[in-house]
Amino acid sequence: MAVIELEDIEKQYVVRTRAGLFRRERQIVQAVSAVNLQVNKGEMVAYVGPNGAGKSSTIKMITGILQPDGGRIQVLGMEPMRQRVQLTRKLGVVFGTRSQLWIDLPLQDSFALLRHLYRVEETRFKRNLDELVDRLDLSTFLDRPVRQLSLGQRMRGELAAAFLHDPDLVVLDEPTVGLDVVAKYAVRSFLADINREYGTTVLLTTHDLDDVEQLCERLVIIDEGRVVLDGSLGDFKARFGFERIVVVDLEAAVEPLEIDGVDVVERNGPRQHLRFDRRERSATDVLAAVAAQHSIRDVSIAEPTIEELIHRFYLE
């Protein structure tokens, strides 16, 4: 069953720029053009793209707070803009840079209010809260005012708030921004567990590609308002990850090696980083060529990170 269905979605903004003392010029910016996207129940999809690519606009249209200029949207069988309030009952939203918690009150007060807001029945609320407190390890600061929490603690609180009413779809907008490694790990493992155990559909935007790597089987890349890639992370890597780096430690520091089809991208004393296309040469082949010129003390092969891949992808 499709939870999110976007068909040829379009969105333009009118931007007015100053062209003189009183004159202003109207400029139409195409934020989203012909975006098609289908997300099925239980999927966890990463929606990735550089700033200004149209990510937030798409999300706002999916959640019914922005009217598309063209195309068709259905989310959980509803028309988001027309049925916004009904839709919000089945939706959980987390923003890395905004908060839905009452900053001056103890964390548990925000939760209690959410029970009334989403009309969660008392026993179900208790059960959900206990589980979330346990999974996100909230018990030590439930009674502390939110403004006194660390960013990591607050984010865990935000996650609990978004899941308290058993939403069918959760949208996370950069949920790990600014968090340290430990807090990121907590957020990711929580999301992975919930998605696996309850089949909650999750749409995640992020600039942190570790989020994608560790959470999402499916990656949708948007750039300049268009979906430029929709596939698994493995596909993406297979398509664009044909570059390899071999790091060789030689017996002595020498001039950059000269081998056909290989670039030396870095050189530190006796250590040289060699880049080649694995479709053209194999690693053994490259090493043999090095060994023919110098003796090798140590070797390691590095895979490119998706960060590098997507960066290169954007540049193409």
Added chain:
Amino acid sequence: MTPRLFIEVARRSFRRSSTYRLATASALFTNTVFGFLRASVLLFLANGGDLRGMSESDLVTFAFLSQGFIAVVGIFNSGPLTLGTAIKSGDVVIDLYRPAGLQQWYLAQWVGDAGFQVLARGVLPLLAGALVYELTWPDLLILPTFALSLVLASLLGFALRFLVALSGFWVFDVRGVDAIVTLISGLFAGLVLPLNLFPPALEDVARGLPFSGMIQLPIEIFLGTRSGLETVWALVFQMGWLAALLAVGFGLLRVATRRLVVQGG
């Protein structure tokens, strides 16, 4: 929004306001000091006699009582109604992801905060004034009517401030609108000077505007300067403006959320 949710939100808003202890104490001190200042100005104007039908104790009572109204009706600021800044920062998306009407959501917070402000900042300036001056105390029987008028005054303040906040959807920064409304409402509510001390033509205009329902009318009920029928009229006047302003706010909100562009990522 269910009545239960309304109450739960209002309760927490009350509690939240009660956590700002230092801010409340300093505002209370300022309100009281200004009560004394305004009282002495009015006494100076009265010059030992009555002033446009107000006795010295009426004038002094007006000064202190109206100081207590400031926070309750939101004359100087929007209190918990943070919608204007939320629109500017883009945090309004959080409000829109809530399965509750935005107007009711903020109204519930306003009511909770006003409840706290009545207790914290409404009564003490009046008692401080009573230590120094002879005040005009109302007939106990009029108190429920005064209370109703006070509630309406506070709701009027909300309805007005809600419109100010909504202007953020069109003007990008509500501070200008906010400053203008603050100036106008302070003047025409009777905070600067009781409306009956205005030049008669201006007084007539002021009494037709909704601001008069925020301070002047409830205080006149308190002072007992209105006859029974005039009191009923004052309440009808407040309710009429309240209904009108809330309806405009509701309509504008609908328009705004249809054309909304949320700022920033």
